[in-house]
Every structure is written in C-alpha cells, then in structure tokens.
Amino acid sequence: MTPEKFFPYQNDHMFAEQVAISELAQQVATPFYCYSQSAIEASYLDYQTAFAQQDALICYAVKANGNQAVLTTLAKLGSGADVVSVGEIKRALSAGIPAEKIVYSGVAKAEHEMEFALKQGIFQFNVESEPELELLSQVASRLNKEAAIAFRINPDVCAQTHAKISTGKAENKFGVPLSKAHIAYNRAAELPGIKIQGVDVHIGSQLTQLAPFSEAFTRIASLVEQLRQAGHNINVVDIGGGLGIDYQGEDLPSKQAYADIVEQTLGHLDCKIVIEPGRSLLGNAGILVSSVVYVKTGEERQFLMLDAGMNDLLRPSLYDAYHDIQAVNRVDKPLKPYDVVGPVCETGDTFAKTRQVHQSKSGDLIAIMSCGAYGAVMASNYNARLSIAEVMVKDDNFAVIKKRPSYEEMINQDIVPSWL
Ligand SMILES: *Cc1c(COP(=O)(O)O)cnc(C)c1O
Numbered sequence: 534m535t536p537e538k539f540f541p542y543q544n545d546h547m548f549a550e551q552v553a554i555s556e557l558a559q560q561v562a563t564p565f566y567c568y569s570q571s572a573i574e575a576s577y578l579d580y581q582t583a584f585a586q587q588d589a590l591i592c593y594a595v596k597a598n599g600n601q602a603v604l605t606t607l608a609k610l611g612s613g614a615d616v617v618s619v620g621e622i623k624r625a626l627s628a629g630i631p632a633e634k635i636v637y638s639g640v641a642k643a644e645h646e647m648e649f650a651l652k653q654g655i656f657q658f659n660v661e662s663e664p665e666l667e668l669l670s671q672v673a674s675r676l677n678k679e680a681a682i683a684f685r686i687n688p689d690v691c692a693q694t695h696a697k698i699s700t701g702k703a704e705n706k707f708g709v710p711l712s713k714a715h716i717a718y719n720r721a722a723e724l725p726g727i728k729i730q731g732v733d734v735h736i737g738s739q740l741t742q743l744a745p746f747s748e749a750f751t752r753i754a755s756l757v758e759q760l761r762q763a764g765h766n767i768n769v770v771d772i773g774g775g776l777g778i779d780y781q782g783e784d785l786p787s788k789q790a791y792a793d794i795v796e797q798t799l800g801h802l803d804c805k806i807v808i809e810p811g812r813s814l815l816g817n818a819g820i821l822v823s824s825v826v827y828v829k830t831g832e833e834r835q836f837l838m839l840d841a842g843m844n845d846l847l848r849p850s851l852y853d854a855y856h857d858i859q860a861v862n863r864v865d866k867p868l869k870p871y872d873v874v875g876p877v878c879e880t881g882d883t884f885a886k887t888r889q890v891h892q893s894k895s896g897d898l899i900a901i902m903s904c905g906a907y908g909a910v911m912a913s914n915y916n917a918r919l920s921i922a923e924v925m926v927k928d929d930n931f932a933v934i935k936k937r938p939s940y941e942e943m944i945n946q947d948i949v950p951s952w953l
Contacts, residue, residue: 536817539572540902545863547900551929554822554861558898561922561933564823564841566909568598568934570606570927572818573905577610580810583792589806590656592636594774595621597811597906598819602925602934604628607814613656615774615809619646622653632656636771636807638685638735640665640706644672651678657807659685659733659771661708666721673726683731683771684709684717686756688749692737692775695852701736701749708734714756718765729765731804732757735773738812743786743794746775750798757802770799771807778816780855780903788813812906819905821846822861825897826876834872837893842875843882844915846901846908850881858884860891861898867891873899877916909935919943 540549547554549567557567580591592613595604599621604614605628613634614625625635632653640661642650647669650658660666660682673680687708690701700707709717721727736749750772757767772795779785795806823841830836848854858873860866868889875882884901893899912920923935 536572539569539575539818540820540900542863547859547861549820549926549931552926552931554898554900557924557926557931558822558824558861560931561924562937563898564821564839564845565922565924565937566819566904567822567924567926568600568603568815568819568905570925573603573606573815574610576814576818577607577612579788580808580814581610583788584795584806584808587792587796587800587806588804589808590634592634592771592807592809593814594809594811595625596910598815598908598910599624600909600923600934601628602923602932603815604630613807615807615811619643619649622646622650622655626653636733636809638733638809642669644668647672647680648676651676651680656681657731657733657769657771658682660721661685663709663717663720666717666724666727670724670726679726679728681728681730682721683729683733683769684714684721685733685735686711686714686753688734688736688752690736690745690748690752692740692745693742694737694739694777695854697852700738701734701745711752711756715759715763718760718763722765729767731767731769731771731807732760733771733773733807735771735809736775738775739777740775741777741783741785743790746772746791747794747798750795754799754802757799757804767802768804769807770802770804771809772799774809774811774813776810776813778813778903778906780816780857782857815905816903816907817905819903819908821901821904821908823899823901825893825895825899827895828893831872834887835869837871837873837890837899839873839875839884839899841901841921842877842916842918843879844877844913844918845875845921846884846904847911847913848907849884850879851911856884856904857902858888858890859900859902860893861900863891866893877918914943917943
C-alpha cells in the first residue's frame, strides 16, 4: 500500500509529505492526482542501492507516468528511460534524459518513429519481430546510421499475473519466440545498419513472485551463451520491468531480492544490465484525491458516489484492480461498508464493492491509494469529463504539474466541417 511515510495521517488527517490533503483540495479542485516527489526519489534510490554491485542502467518505463515533473525528478537522479513511442522519446528528452540512456520497446514502431530515434542516437532498439528488423535496417541504412539492437525474446513463461498484463507467454503478441531467436540474430548479423548488442525480455507487469523472473532470466542466460558461441556480440541484457507493488498490503519481494535473482541468473555473463521498472518506481508515489458527491442508500448497499470516475482511473474497470481507499479525515468516524463508484454512465465505473471506509458524507475527501503508475496516463475524456489536474508535493511545497483544461479548450479540439 501507499507508504505511510509519504502519505501519513496526522491527528487523523491525511497528508502528502508535509502538506495536508484538505489544504491541497482547497487550492486545486477535486478530483486530482497527487504525487510525492520524495517517494519517487526513495524508490529510485532503492533500485540504485539494490543494483549497486552490478553494471546496471535503470531505464524508467515512461508509459507508467510520463508527466514532465516526474521525468525531471528521475532525470536528475540519473535515470534513463524505456519508451514505447516517439511521443515518449520526446517527453524523456525534454525532461533532460539523454538519448544514450533511452531504450525503445514496442511491437509496432512506425518508420517515422525509428527515424527520429536513430537521429537522436538512442542506446538500444528492442526489436520485437523480423519485419520490424527489416524496416529498421532500411531506415538506418538510408540515414547512414547504425541501430544498436536487442531482440525482445518471448521466453514462454507464465508471469502468474492478470491475463491482460502478462506478456511472456507464447500466445502473447510480444517479442520473438525463444525457438526462433537464432534465426533472428543470424538475420540481423547479415543486415546493413544493424549492430547486435543485446538480448531483451519483459514477461509482464505486477509480478508478486520472483520465480517467473528467475525462470525467464535463466532461459535468457543460456540463450546469451549460445548466441555468443554462434559468434554474436552480446554485452547487454535488458530484463524489462514488472516487479509488483503491494496494492493490498501483501508481502512482496524487495528490490534487493529481485537484484539478487538477477545477479544469480545473469551475473556470470558480465553483461550490462538494463532494468525497465515502471509501476515499482511510481505506483506507490501517487494518490487520486476525490470528493464524495452523494452518499446514496440503495436497497442492499450504500454507495459513495465520487467526482472521480473510470475515465480518470481506469485500472479497476480494466483489470479488476484493487486500490486501497481511505477517508482523508478519519476523526471519530467508524468504518462502514460502501460500494465506491464514479459518475460515468457505465456499471464498470466502480472502484470497489462493499469496502470498509471511514463513514463519509457529501463533500468529504476520499483518497484512492497507489495511483502513481498507470493512473493519469490512461485517463480519457469519456462522458465529456475534463482531464484532471496533477499535483506534486515536496516537503511542505506543492505545485500543479498539470493543469486542468477548460471546457472551451476541450470543445475547441473538435472541428465542424465547413459544409455543416
Ligand atoms: C510496461 C513495460 C515496462 C514496465 O512495466 P512495469 O510493470 O510498470 O514495471 C517495462 N518494459 C516494457 C517493455 C513494458 O512494456
């Protein structure tokens, strides 16, 4: 769960670092995302400490949360970036992450995206298929550049996570099957504009056990040895992201335990290790603050109807994800079971069912915890709801790091044809 350390209660009122959430809510209309800069920093430093004995490059997975303030926080600590689109490359560069610390993943990189990445001189393309390799070779040759590549290998292991965030089984769309890896690397060695440098793997997200990592990395290690025997120059292993966080206070492997597995399975290869953590860096560094609009008593249950909806935080509807839900002010309030729902016209717009929350009334503030990753980035304007503000707190300071647009700005994005 979101660390008490960065979102503590003082006298039964929730704070973000040293700023009262109720104070923030007076300044910034609810709903809004609130991130703790210190929590992001602490999480990054945990990774750095865990991997201190290895030649490791931490490439934060920008898709988890691409806000420029978040990226700048990580850039200042020396983080690289794992990106999945040209938009994310531009975000990373503009936050000061140098191109030589950017790795580029994604199953359908378009020609213009490759071209931009090559011109910037990124560290590595994680190539996911042979057609992608052929196009990359053509684009690099045309530009007189060399693309440093790793193939993303699908090791066919079960990540034991939600089906929609499992990526390393044979039936998933990601990567080159282990059995075809040799053909792919041999082809890459023949092609102009391509420099083989590594192997990449990413088996899924929100993994709560180390065994699937261990299994995948062991398979990757023996592949690296075989590829080297076949004459390929492999000196980078990109192990992807995927380490889970404790949404419900469950016991999870530490970053150190994860780093130990990496050392045990891959250490003997003397490769540079690239890590691509997203959720485990940002997830517990953010919350979604919302107000109760109504408390409705149904025939069987009580509903807390919030001003935040599935368009602001999609994870519960998309993945049945669990998020801890807390009343911001708990003074003298008993726990009550509520269905916590949003205003969107979908039954799926439900954050939790029969959840124990401190008794709340209209106007009270509610915090949905562990929303720093895959929260704001998945938001939409469904139901013509404005995208919500994002706020960053550091010690006793706060800043709005993304403004809420006006209704006019939203409407003016549409263009009515002249013939209407
Ligand atoms: C999504 C993704 C990540 C980050 O995953 P987390 O579970 O957020 O750590 C890393 N690498 C790739 C290729 C991804 O698609």
